[in-house]
Amino acid sequence: MVTRRSIRRLLPVVCAVLLVRIYVIRLQEGHGEDDDSALHSWHESTSNEVKSEMEVLHGPSETPQSSVVTETQEVDILLGRGGYQSxxxxxxxxxxxxxxxxxxxxxxxxxxxxxxxxxxxxxxxxxxxxxxxxxxxxxxxxxxxxxxxxxxxxxxxxxxxxxxxxxxxxxxxxxxxxxxxxxxxxxxxxxxxxxxxxxxxxxxxxxxxxxxxxxxxxxxxxxxxxxxxxxxxxxxxxxxxxxxxxxxxxxxxxxxxxxxxxxxxxTANASENSSAVCVRPLFGPYNDLVGMAQFISYYSSVLNVNYFYFYDLALNDDVREYLSKVATLGVKINILYWNVPTTDWEKLWDLGSLTALNDCVYRSSKKHTYVAVVDLDEFIVPKMKGLTLEDIYKKVISHKVGNHGDAALIRNVFFCYEFENTKNNATDANELPIFRYIHREDRIWPSKLRSKMIVVPEAVVALGHHMIHHFAKGNLKNHGAPNTIAVMRHYRTCKEVNMGTHATGPRVLDQKTVKDASMMKFRSSILKSRVLQLYLQFIQNKMKSNRIL
Incomplete structure (x- = not known):
């Protein structure tokens, strides 16, 4: 039999259960609103994390004075992998x-x-x-x-x-x-x-x-x-x-x-009258550490470029880690996520690389005065030592009696890996590829065929792979760079590369070759660069880690 005293004891418990039930019902009724708030909070916290990586300090110019990497320095790398902020x-x-x-x-x-x-x-x-x-x-x-x-x-x-x-x-x-x-x-x-x-x-x-x-x-x-x-x-x-x-x-x-x-x-407030390099999307997965190291070392130490834009379709983790360390040296590394809608080459030309390159030019407008558009195996090499990217551009335009805003097309020449393999005088295999391969095809390609360019971003409306197709002003032009000023040395295998428009000519590998070791004049600067010293240190640490594992 339930007594009055028992009821009084049970009453708080009953009330507590009822209150919990009411809370659950109200929570379910407001479920959509709470979910929405949670989504916004997640986006805001995620975007703040991404933004903190993007708000970085510009480091000093590349100098060969020290090879010591200070891990506590501000890491100057943009990892655009999270999406839009809100x-x-x-x-x-x-x-x-x-x-x-x-x-x-x-x-x-x-x-x-x-x-x-x-x-x-x-x-x-x-x-x-x-x-x-x-x-x-x-x-x-x-x-x-x-x-x-x-x-x-x-x-x-x-x-x-x-x-x-x-x-x-x-x-x-x-x-x-x-x-x-x-x-x-x-x-x-x-x-x-x-x-x-x-x-x-x-x-x-x-x-x-x-x-x-x-x-x-x-x-x-x-x-x-x-x-x-x-x-x-x-x-x-x-x-x-x-x-x-x-x-x-x-x-x-x-x-x-x-x-x-x-x-x-x-971008206007950040203008530093600087030069930059745009590289098309990296796919593969891309794991060529030495290729990345020599590329950044050359352009930063020889041509005084300290801004690099990469589009990440499939970057190897080791390459990504190395780039994050390079950014501590004052070389600005911008990595933009390339989640291209299709990886089917038959649906999208070169996996949309032309959109990436145009994005890079617009992204660098008002921020960089001169931008080189090249691939990782392409090196714009001046005939005279001491010329920067800006110097090369100005010399080409001046030689052509051009206007500021014209494009300087740097003519291509292949240093095919196969040329070295057919000879017995190859250099030390431990050398960087740009010093190891010293034989090239005899002829230099005409401009607009395989050429790459130095551009003024503000002058460009639509960029092509080998020249500008549309300028902002009607009086601007594409100018082929004389060989006496600079050429673009292209290091690669040439098994499937043909000459002529749309690659309809004879094979490049069937052409006459000549020895050209002129890149050696930059060897000391590149080997002393902090970017390359960091690479050697990075490789040693990786080898030690692998032995421990």
Whole structure:
């Protein structure tokens, strides 16, 4: 029989159970909101971690005075592997896509505009990688949000016009997309005018494409405002957007993904009148430590380049670790994640390398005065010792009576590995490859065939692999560098390399060869460089670790 005393004892327990039950019910009812908050918090904490790696100090110029690596120095390496700072995430390798953003849910979107780029799916026919606010006065149609990406190629989509191969404007209204521009002073985006321009050289399933979102003119914006409450003008032509959205026509009323724009003022303040090197995406997986070491050692110690941009499709962990140590020496290493939508070579020319190189040029604009666009096995070598990358550019342009902004095309010559193997006078096998292989083909290639270039980033609209296809100004040109100033030494196997346009000529390996040991004049500078000394130290430590294991 339950007594009154028993009831009084059980009452606190019953109340506690009821309170717990009420809490659980309320938690379940607010589950969606709590999940959303957790997602935002995760993105914010993740982005802060990435940002701390990106906020780095510029170290001193490369000097051979010391080979000691100070591990406590600021590590100057950008590992852009996490995704966008807010409201965007990576779904997996080869399938990046922005998380949907509700226009009413925009918390702290504008705290930092220098977001790590990532490939994002807009539709099955359209992917984007990065965005830039381009307000150069020389642009014929005015300031524009320039988004770099790829689209599925169809000949019927292209407008007839001039240009290299398929380089052409896309016909209006065939993308089945529109664009919105996001500004800091309003929660509502402004309607833009979307156009597309293909800059690709090779015809594959997908081609490199500029997606151009132009702010509406004042009259157009007012007309849009009077017809719709979902867009805002607020004199958008006079403001600078921080992001753009590319919207499929069948998703007009859904949430939007943001492509953050790198803006001019963010790079202008960091301008150091410096030189940089852009390298196309590294795949493989790329594990050539000695190749990476000699590349950075040469360009930093000989040509006085201390900024390097790499695109990581498949970097080996040892290479990544070595690069992080190189960054402690004051050599700025920028690694950008290349989660390209497909690794099928038949679908995407050279795994989208032309988009990466154009991204690099736009990324370095206003920050670097001169940029060399080369591969890791290519070395721009001056005839005279003591010339920097800037000196080479100025000498070429001066010789050609050119204008600042012209491109200097450095002519290619192959130092095929097979040339050395067919002779008995090869140098020491322990030498760096650039000193070990001293036989080259007799002829030097003409400019625009296999050549690489030194460019002024602000002067470039669309970059090709071997020359500039579109300049910002009509009076700018490509100039072939005289052999008396510089050549580009290309070290590689040449088994499948042919001469001629589109590699339709005879085999390179069938050509006459000559001995050329002129690279030796830079040997002392390279071997004494801290970058190479660090490599030797790194290898020794790895060997000791492997023995211990």
């Amino acid at each position: 409201h965007q995430k990576v779904l997996g390798h080869g399938e990046g896509q922005g998380t949907a953003v509700n226009m009413s849910d925009r918390t702290d979107l504008t705290g930092s505009h220098d977001h790590s780029p990532l490939w994002m799916r807009i539709t099955d026919d359209l992917y984007t990688y990065s965005g830039f606010w381009d307000s150069r006065p020389s642009l014929p149609e005015g300031p524009v949000a320039r988004v770099l990406g790829i689209m599925r190629y169809k000949k019927e989509l292209m407008q007839p016009g001039r240009g290299f191969k398929v380089s052409s404007w896309v016909k209006d209204n065939v993308l089945n997309c529109s664009c919105l521009l996001w500004y800091t002073d309003t929660n509502v985006p402004s309607q833009g005018t979307l156009k597309a321009f293909v800059y690709e050289e090779g015809l594959k399933v997908y081609v490199g494409t500029f997606l151009l979102c132009y702010p509406l003119s004042t009259d157009e914006a007012n007309k849009v405002d009077s017809m719709s409450s979902n867009a805002s003008s607020n004199n958008s032509q006079e403001k600078i957007p921080y992001a753009v959205s590319i919207i499929p026509k069948d998703c007009q009323n859904s949430s939007y993904s943001l492509i953050y724009l790198r803006r001019e003022e963010e």
